[in-house]
Amino acid sequence: MSDFAAKDLLYGGFGPVTFALRKGEIVGVSGPSGCGKTRLLRALADMDPWEGHIELEGCAPSTIPASQWRRRVAYVPAESQWWFDRVGEHFSYAPEAADLCALGLEPEVLGWPVARLSSGEKQRLGLLRALVNRPAVVLLDEPTAHLDAAHAQAFEALVMGCCTAGMMALWVAHDPEQLARVAPRGYRMAAGGVWREVDAWM
Amino acid sequence: MDVIALSWRDILLAALPLTALAAIFAWQRLGLSRTLMIGAARTFVQLALVGAVLKGVFQNAHPLWTFCFSMVMLATGAWEVTRRQHRHFAAGWTVGLAVLGLFTAGFTVTLFAVLALVGVRPWWSPQYAIPLLGMILGNTMTGIALGMDTLTQNAWKQRDVIENRLALGQTAAEAVADLRRESVRTAMTPIINSLAVCGVVSLPGMMTGQILSGSDPLAAVRYQMMIMYLIATGAGFGSLLTVQLGVRRLFDSRERLRLDRLRE
Numbered sequence: 001m002s003d004f005a006a007k008d009l010l011y012g013g014f015g016p017v018t019f020a021l022r023k024g025e026i027v028g029v030s031g032p033s034g035c036g037k038t039r040l041l042r043a044l045a046d047m048d049p050w051e052g053h054i055e056l057e058g059c060a061p062s063t064i065p066a067s068q069w070r071r072r073v074a075y076v077p078a079e080s081q082w083w084f085d086r087v088g089e090h091f092s093y094a095p096e097a098a099d100l101c102a103l104g105l106e107p108e109v110l111g112w113p114v115a116r117l118s119s120g121e122k123q124r125l126g127l128l129r130a131l132v133n134r135p136a137v138v139l140l141d142e143p144t145a146h147l148d149a150a151h152a153q154a155f156e157a158l159v160m161g162c163c164t165a166g167m168m169a170l171w172v173a174h175d176p177e178q179l180a181r182v183a184p185r186g187y188r189m190a191a192g193g194v195w196r197e198v199d200a201w202m
Numbered sequence: 203m204d205v206i207a208l209s210w211r212d213i214l215l216a217a218l219p220l221t222a223l224a225a226i227f228a229w230q231r232l233g234l235s236r237t238l239m240i241g242a243a244r245t246f247v248q249l250a251l252v253g254a255v256l257k258g259v260f261q262n263a264h265p266l267w268t269f270c271f272s273m274v275m276l277a278t279g280a281w282e283v284t285r286r287q288h289r290h291f292a293a294g295w296t297v298g299l300a301v302l303g304l305f306t307a308g309f310t311v312t313l314f315a316v317l318a319l320v321g322v323r324p325w326w327s328p329q330y331a332i333p334l335l336g337m338i339l340g341n342t343m344t345g346i347a348l349g350m351d352t353l354t355q356n357a358w359k360q361r362d363v364i365e366n367r368l369a370l371g372q373t374a375a376e377a378v379a380d381l382r383r384e385s386v387r388t389a390m391t392p393i394i395n396s397l398a399v400c401g402v403v404s405l406p407g408m409m410t411g412q413i414l415s416g417s418d419p420l421a422a423v424r425y426q427m428m429i430m431y432l433i434a435t436g437a438g439f440g441s442l443l444t445v446q447l448g449v450r451r452l453f454d455s456r457e458r459l460r461l462d463r464l465r466e
Binding site for chain 1: 360362363365366367368369370371372373374376380454456457458459
């Protein structure tokens with residue numbers, strides 16, 4: 001019995017992909033650029049057409065409105081987008097000060113104009129913005145690409161903390177050391193989307 | 203009082219300064235003279251044809267002729283909307299939406315005018331129905347073309363923003379709310395501007411025509427007021443409807459942004 005799973009998933013000419021996550025698990029995904037990792041995350045969030053089976057706690061995406069599915073299965077893109085003037089306007093609920101602090105951000109950041117954010121700050125806020133919706137699964141696409149080592153580890157710790165509390169994560173990254181830290185198990189995707197479980201990241 | 207008729211010689215004379223302008227454009231290598239002259243020639247040919255056809259239609263007033271003429275206007279309007287798009291909806295949806303918007307908004311408003319306002323008998327009388335429909339369809343066409351172009355162009359440019367909003371659990375309607383508003387606003391800008399300056403900065407063509415042909419200026423302005431309200435209504439409802447349906451077409455049943463339904 002799994003809590004988030006895909007079976008024989010075909011999407012945009014890639015697949016089939018089959019995996020299963022238990023509550024609290026972080027599963028890593030790595031593979032060369034262009035092998036369909038981002039597209040996989042998009043399909044799981046039901047943002048691209050797909051075929052096969054996806055289910056969260058026994059429910060297929062089609063059983064609830066797409067917007068609700070995406071609150072439960074939150075795709076966090078590699079480059080976050082900001083469309084209002086102020087940072088805080090992009091949050092449907094205010095994030096906890098402790099979480100901001102854990103990521104090395106001051107609480108005042110919510111009142112800042114977006115133009116003032118660095119790409120690293122955008123990446124960390126992009127995660128928080130998804131977490132305030134209390135998703136069951138986060139789909140992270142190279143989430144620490146713009147972060148230095150210290151901020152990357154703080155980021156990892158926050159996600160791992162949420163997962164201790166029952167959240168699940170699919171973590172796409174290139175860095176085997178990071179995957180070894182966060183994801184005890186995972187999958188490697190070869191060119192063309194061939195999908196197999198890995199024994200060890202390094 | 204009758205209007206002083208212009209002869210074909212007068213028209214040739216009016217074209218002379220324009221030709222001189224085209225020559226200067228060519229000399230300055232502005233790359234405009236060719237299109238200017240083609241445009242001028244099109245104006246001549248199209249108006250001459252329309253004049254001849256209208257003369258025939260007016261002399262042989264029949265609902266069928268009014269109907270045929272209005273269908274030709276509808277088709278040309280829809281084609282013109284399509285021509286003004288940088289990106290099309292695939293599978294004929296652009297032209298379909300244009301026809302629907304022009305028909306629903308333009309024809310309804312014109313019917314309202316001939317039946318309830320002008321009250322001409324018979325209501326299909328071509329001398330009233332055709333010019334009214336022409337003015338209303340022309341402005342509805344501009345509104346629809348601007349609205350759809352703004353929608354599709356910006357959906358394309360802002361795809362990352364729209365998809366990030368969807369990824370955060372917003373509905374399709376929430377994710378494109380700003381864009382929808384901007385599209386309708388863009389569609390309405392020209393007409394709202396002309397409502398504001400009408401009669402002060404610009405004297406509308408129809409009113410000028412009526413005054414030139416000897417109508418009482420007060421009767422002419424009342425016609426013009428009606429026309430301004432009607433064309434604003436037509437452009438507004440036309441663009442609201444097509445932008446709304448265009449938004450729907452941009453998303454599928456799972457609220458995915460489907461830019462694969464657009465073609466350059």
